[in-house]
Amino acid sequence: xxxxxxxxxxxxxxxxxxxxxxxxxxxxxxxxxxxxxxxxxxxxxxxxxxxxxxxxxxxxxxxxxxxxxxxxxxxxxxxxxxxxxxxxxxxxxxxxxxxxxxxxxxxxxxxxxxxxxxxxxxxxxxxxxxxxxxxxxxxxxxxxxxxxxxxxxxxxxxxxxxxxxxxxxxxxxxxxxxxxxxxxxxxxxxxxxxxxxxxxxxxxxxxxxxxxxxxxxxxxxxxxxxxxxxxxxxxxxxxxxxxxxxxxxxxxx
Numbered sequence: 001x002x003x004x005x006x007x008x009x010x011x012x013x014x015x016x017x018x019x020x021x022x023x024x025x026x027x028x029x030x031x032x033x034x035x036x037x038x039x040x041x042x043x044x045x046x047x048x049x050x051x052x053x054x055x056x057x058x059x060x061x062x063x064x065x066x067x068x069x070x071x072x073x074x075x076x077x078x079x080x081x082x083x084x085x086x087x088x089x090x091x092x093x094x095x096x097x098x099x100x101x102x103x104x105x106x107x108x109x110x111x112x113x114x115x116x117x118x119x120x121x122x123x124x125x126x127x128x129x130x131x132x133x134x135x136x137x138x139x140x141x142x143x144x145x146x147x148x149x150x151x152x153x154x155x156x157x158x159x160x161x162x163x164x165x166x167x168x169x170x171x172x173x174x175x176x177x178x179x180x181x182x183x184x185x186x187x188x189x190x191x192x193x194x195x196x197x198x199x200x201x202x203x204x205x206x207x208x209x210x211x212x213x214x215x216x217x218x219x220x221x222x223x224x225x226x227x228x229x230x231x232x233x234x235x236x237x238x239x240x241x242x243x244x245x246x247x248x249x250x251x252x253x
Contacts, residue, residue: 117158117249118209120192120228124148126253127225130241142239143191143229150224152215154192156206157246160184163234165198169219172236176227177219180212181234188245189234193227194219 124146132141160182169176176193180200183189196216206212217224230242243253 117251120155120157121146121148121152121226143227144242146226148215150216153211154213154215154226156182156210156212157190158184159207162200162202162204165200165202175220187232189231191229194221
């Protein structure tokens with residue numbers, strides 16, 4: 001019986017073929033494994049990105065909600081303030097209407113008349129009085145002295161017509177300095193002396209309280225003041241008590 005002998009070269013070729021197949025199989029397996037791993041990494045990265053996007057979206061949504069709440073709160077505050085202002089306006093209008101209604105119920109009051117007679121100066125201090133004795137006068141003092149600063153406004157004590165004005169006592173003598181005499185009618189005259197400035201002239205019509213001069217220290221005077229007389233005539237020697245006279249006209253000293 002004969003034996004079949006396999007040539008050595010055939011065996012060697014066969015082994016090489018199997019080794020190549022095995023090597024190829026191992027390569028494919030490695031490639032497939034690497035692909036699977038890469039795919040897994042990509043999936044994980046995609047998942048992480050999605051979570052980050054979602055977290056950012058959630059944060060933005062919370063911020064938007066907070067801002068919306070703040071806007072709503074501010075709007076409520078503005079509305080409350082507007083309502084309070086409307087209520088205050090309504091209250092003021094109501095008070096005005098009530099005051100008008102109360103005023104309408106009261107009878108109309110006559111307009112106050114301006115004083116017919118007034119003090120010749122304001123904010124004064126009474127110094128020498130009428131009929132006071134002293135070495136400053138020939139006999140007794142003929143008027144009422146009002147101590148005021150130099151340049152104080154002197155006013156007509158009542159409406160009338162200027163009959164004398166100027167230096168030398170307006171004709172009554174140098175002791176009076178610059179002076180003015182006004183005729184008020186009904187036998188009443190007023191005289192203003194020791195003036196630093198005269199602002200009227202004879203024949204001029206004046207009203208009560210009108211500026212006629214500025215006080216001064218001219219003539220026989222020991223200091224700035226206004227010498228004031230009430231006379232029954234235009235000239236010196238006809239003076240009467242000016243305080244008593246003016247009190248009878250409603251003027252209080």
